[in-house]
Amino acid sequence: VTPEEESLLERARANDPQALAELYDAYAGRVYGYLYRRVSSPQVAEDLTGDVFVKVLEALDSGKPWRTAFRAWLYRIAHNVVVDWYRGQARIECEPLDSWDVPVGASMPDVMADQALRRALLTLTEQQQQVLVLRFGEGLKIREVAEILGKSAGAVEALQHRALTALREHYGGMTE
Amino acid sequence: VRTVQAERRLRAALDEIACRPAPSDARTFERDLGPRESSLLETADALRRTLAVPPPAPPNGLQESRQRFLARAAQPTTSPLPQRSSRVGRLLPALNLRLATQVVVAALLVLMSGAPLSREIVRAASTSVPGQVLYPLKIHVERVQVAGADQPDTRVALALAFLGERVAETQALLHRQAPLRDETRVEVQLLLNQLLRAVAETPDQALMSTLNYVAMQLEAHERVLESLHTLAPIADAQLVEQLTESLPTGAPHHRLRTARTHAFH
Numbered sequence: 001v002t003p004e005e006e007s008l009l010e011r012a013r014a015n016d017p018q019a020l021a022e023l024y025d026a027y028a029g030r031v032y033g034y035l036y037r038r039v040s041s042p043q044v045a046e047d048l049t050g051d052v053f054v055k056v057l058e059a060l061d062s063g064k065p066w067r068t069a070f071r072a073w074l075y076r077i078a079h080n081v082v083v084d085w086y087r088g089q090a091r092i093e094c095e096p097l098d099s100w101d102v103p104v105g106a107s108m109p110d111v112m113a114d115q116a117l118r119r120a121l122l123t124l125t126e127q128q129q130q131v132l133v134l135r136f137g138e139g140l141k142i143r144e145v146a147e148i149l150g151k152s153a154g155a156v157e158a159l160q161h162r163a164l165t166a167l168r169e170h171y172g173g174m175t176e
Numbered sequence: 177v178r179t180v181q182a183e184r185r186l187r188a189a190l191d192e193i194a195c196r197p198a199p200s201d202a203r204t205f206e207r208d209l210g211p212r213e214s215s216l217l218e219t220a221d222a223l224r225r226t227l228a229v230p231p232p233a234p235p236n237g238l239q240e241s242r243q244r245f246l247a248r249a250a251q252p253t254t255s256p257l258p259q260r261s262s263r264v265g266r267l268l269p270a271l272n273l274r275l276a277t278q279v280v281v282a283a284l285l286v287l288m289s290g291a292p293l294s295r296e297i298v299r300a301a302s303t304s305v306p307g308q309v310l311y312p313l314k315i316h317v318e319r320v321q322v323a324g325a326d327q328p329d330t331r332v333a334l335a336l337a338f339l340g341e342r343v344a345e346t347q348a349l350l351h352r353q354a355p356l357r358d359e360t361r362v363e364v365q366l367l368l369n370q371l372l373r374a375v376a377e378t379p380d381q382a383l384m385s386t387l388n389y390v391a392m393q394l395e396a397h398e399r400v401l402e403s404l405h406t407l408a409p410i411a412d413a414q415l416v417e418q419l420t421e422s423l424p425t426g427a428p429h430h431r432l433r434t435a436r437t438h439a440f441h
Contacts, residue, residue, distance in 0.1 A: 017321055021330045036231035046234040050235045050241025057248050117226045118386050135194040136220060136341075137227035142191070157187065161216075162189075168219040 038082045052078045072147040120170035128163035186213045239385035287415045306357040331374035336393045342395045348365030356412040398425045
């Protein structure tokens, strides 16, 4: 964390409106990206992004701000918001996988492999998906993922290993 | 020993894949690993590249949730019927005017000195209503907040939130059967002027979402005020009417755009 970020976080912790606006601008895009990877709908991801930041304010109001890393704390809130959202869904409706964006200029085999991998990801358990998205989608370290999920680093490593093994098996089955 | 070393290498390679700044075709994880570990790394690398594809742009550019966040941030913790939880807040209505003035001056001095008591007083002020001794402090704090915001959308959100406060205060006074005060009308007008100025300064790319949000919020305030018409005694009915009419809710986009045009000329 740079001194500027540290100062911003301190001002936000004291409910400074300007700092809160800057905090939103700095992190909303990242939170939206993470939520989109979890719910696969831009509209839902945008709505949930608002919910995440309202929960940040509620935590500040109730005197329960982040104690260690802000980023991990924020992802933890986002994680809880996603879990709540899934619980509230009688039937989960995701966007068709074929409509997901693919890299510009990607070849057809690349696109098919990409979609096969996304499908394989959806076959994993919620926690396995969570670990893989936080690790390989958000680029978080093992200890950050552990903090978000409330697990030990060793447990997250084991979860990651099982998730990758399962993903490899499903993905291999789909591409063969 | 070989297994432990292999696990360590696998872990390091997974860390490299997960935490490197941007995925590329360069294979930096080729190590002395068995076929099972290598295939895990291949899978992780493929996943990293797949998840690195940027998500589609949010439908509203995250502006609506930004406005919602800023409006929520601007609200103290006042409910439509303010409940005083602090000891200071409960005691103050009983004080007489001279003492009240002294309390306000003392509060300002404490504020300037930055003593911890200032937080308690500001909290008590945030739930005050017109006619109470700490109300001028509440208005002062709000004005400082608006003046201190350097982004137009932050000022829009603050002005809307404080307009909501004026409406909530009006509602609280009527529920308590306490008389309304003309200063509410004056404050509402000042906030509307600040709101229009902030809208006028909004960048073009954010204007539409800002206008939609402002219109939505003003209509919500208007609905609350309209619901108060039946509640207001004859002496207060005219003021409620004036407050309702002062909100630019009829064709709000047109009125706000007109204000924006005037601001630029």
